[in-house]
Structures are given as structure tokens and as C-alpha cells.
Amino acid sequence: MGVITMRKLSLCLLALVTQALVAQAQTIPSGTSVSVRLGQTISSDKARSGDTWAGTLRQDVVVDGRMVARRGDPVRGRVIDAKASGRLSGTALLALQLTSINGAPVTTSTVSRKGGSHKGRDAGAIGGTAAAGAIIGALAGGGKGAAIGAGAGAGVGTAGAAATGKKDIRIPVETILTFRVR
Numbered sequence: 789m790g791v792i793t794m795r796k797l798s799l800c801l802l803a804l805v806t807q808a809l810v811a812q813a814q815t816i817p818s819g820t821s822v823s824v825r826l827g828q829t830i831s832s833d834k835a836r837s838g839d840t841w842a843g844t845l846r847q848d849v850v851v852d853g854r855m856v857a858r859r860g861d862p863v864r865g866r867v868i869d870a871k872a873s874g875r876l877s878g879t880a881l882l883a884l885q886l887t888s889i890n891g892a893p894v895t896t897s898t899v900s901r902k903g904g905s906h907k908g909r910d911a912g913a914i915g916g917t918a919a920a921g922a923i924i925g926a927l928a929g930g931g932k933g934a935a936i937g938a939g940a941g942a943g944v945g946t947a948g949a950a951a952t953g954k955k956d957i958r959i960p961v962e963t964i965l966t967f968r969v970r
Contacts, residue, residue: 832880835870896967
């Protein structure tokens, strides 16, 4: 009899806590801005869609003069999309969403960061080294040397662009991100 009573009491307590969390989530109206401080670094080359992240509230969340969450309360989020940058092509992407505040589920906007393009920089590096190779080749061996030098220079430029070309996104720990509740 005592075990059954304890189970019923535990279930009632669990139901009350769940109800309180759901009620708290409903008290943050759509359009409310929520600023959070990231608890870890998130990068487009390591993160995967579906990964979770943690942080804390940067400031109190006040609705109609009533505090519904305090600065420092724990928050959780999810990586919505993550794409690493390629060496010569492919733009990095990182999209994050807030999923809970103090354990209460929320639905928010997505904060996204997109990496830079490779096109101008890589073309400049490859074209510049090809031109330099052609000039050196022309000085050393005339027209045939220019063609060989241009090919060698383009190869060096491509290798250099590939070695230094990744443009991944990195959002460091302690970064402040602002989400809007939907």
C-alpha cells in the first residue's frame, strides 16, 4: 500500500512540474526577444544538423511587468543547419535555434551565419601565380617557357588556395545571440 501511494504521489508531482513548465513557456508571447550567451564554441566544420548546444540567459525576460525568466537561467538550443566550407568552393553555413528556457520548451526564430565566397580570392590567387609563372617562364625560355611557367604558376596558385581556402564559421563561447519567440 505504501509503494502504490508513493508512486501516485510521484506521478502527481511530475504532472505538476510539467504543467508549470508548460505554463511558463506559454507566458513568453510571440515577438519577445531573448538574448542568450553561448556556453560553448560552435563551428560549421564540426557541428551537424540536430546537435544541441547550451547557454544562459543574458538578461531577464519580463512580460507585462512580470519576470518569467532570470538572467543566468539555463537555455538549450539546436543546430538547424551546418555546412562546412570546402577548400575551393562551397559556402559555410551555420543556423541555430533556441529550444528551451529554464527547461520550458520555446519556439524561436533562427539565427544564421553564412561564410564568405571563395570566388574572388581563389581566382586572384590562381590568376596571379599563373601570370607570375608566365613572366618567369618567358624570361627563362621564351614562348614555350611562358606556357610552362603559366601552367606551373596556376598549379601553385590552386594548391595555395586549397591549403588556405577554408572559410568556416566559428561562433565563440560567450557570444551573445538574440532570438525572437514565435
